[in-house]
Amino acid sequence: MSRTPFVAGNWKMHKTIAEAEEFITGLLPLAGAIDDVQIGVCVPFTAIQAVVDSTRGSSIEVYAQNVHAAEKGAYTGEISIAMLDELEVHGVVVGHSERRQLFNETDADLRAKVPALLAAGLTPIFCVGETDAQREGDETEAVLRTQVTEGLADVADEDLAKVTIAYEPVWAIGTGKVASPQQAQDACAFIRSLVADRSAAAAEAVRIQYGGSVKPDNAQELLALPDVDGALVGGAALEPQNFAAIVQAARA
Numbered sequence: 001m002s003r004t005p006f007v008a009g010n011w012k013m014h015k016t017i018a019e020a021e022e023f024i025t026g027l028l029p030l031a032g033a034i035d036d037v038q039i040g041v042c043v044p045f046t047a048i049q050a051v052v053d054s055t056r057g058s059s060i061e062v063y064a065q066n067v068h069a070a071e072k073g074a075y076t077g078e079i080s081i082a083m084l085d086e087l088e089v090h091g092v093v094v095g096h097s098e099r100r101q102l103f104n105e106t107d108a109d110l111r112a113k114v115p116a117l118l119a120a121g122l123t124p125i126f127c128v129g130e131t132d133a134q135r136e137g138d139e140t141e142a143v144l145r146t147q148v149t150e151g152l153a154d155v156a157d158e159d160l161a162k163v164t165i166a167y168e169p170v171w172a173i174g175t176g177k178v179a180s181p182q183q184a185q186d187a188c189a190f191i192r193s194l195v196a197d198r199s200a201a202a203a204e205a206v207r208i209q210y211g212g213s214v215k216p217d218n219a220q221e222l223l224a225l226p227d228v229d230g231a232l233v234g235g236a237a238l239e240p241q242n243f244a245a246i247v248q249a250a251r252a
């Protein structure tokens with residue numbers, strides 16, 4: 001089965017509304033009509049409405065960067081799935097390593113968030129990945145197994161392929177230290193095998209992105225790997241030309 005590549009740019013805590021609109025104005029002529037790659041921008045909450053409006057009718061999808069699993073309640077500062085759905089986002093990034101490390105997001109949180117998003121018809125971009133110490137300690141597969149198994153535990157087998165999984169080795173995020181093609185391929189193939197333990201059909205169909213220092217000059221090699229179906233891009237996604245170059249690399 002051929003899987004449509006999916007390239008998403010994660011802006012993190014960058015871009016005011018004005019800066020977000022400037023980015024979209026630059027991106028639309030470069031990538032707004034591409035239909036053989038799924039393209040997403042993961043936008044701070046405050047700019048979501050503006051970016052949904054300015055990308056309407058284009059092929060650019062809009063994602064949030066976090067969400068709370070509960071329907072509503074006394075969770076000061078949190079945003080619910082219904083609130084995001086109302087803004088017409090396509091999906092949400094969950095489990096990013098920055099949220100796991102800096103904001104104590106746990107596998108148990110993800111176990112609730114991923115199926116809750118699917119139930120609302122939104123696409124989770126579910127991030128997993130090992131730290132430097134875990135790789136050095138030969139724990140990469142054990143860590144990925146725990147994260148994938150826990151995070152997807154309450155997703156029905158027939159819904160597994162609706163999740164996009166992002167493999168992001170923590171040591172490669174924002175460091176300029178990209179995983180080697182072999183490391184990226186091995187990890188993504190391992191993640192696919194974990195999905196296959198649940199459903200062979202879902203494993204064939206599920207998209208697995210690589211993330212961690214993806215740039216225009218290394219994207220093609222990574223995106224050509226058999227088990228890498230796209231990229232989750234941080235720093236290089238902040239500027240339309242660089243982001244569009246990575247999208248183009250996914251078309252090859």
Ligand code: PGA
Nearest residue numbers: 173174212213233234235
């Ligand atoms: P980076 O970030 O491309 O800047 O390494 C990737 C990410 O955090 O998703």
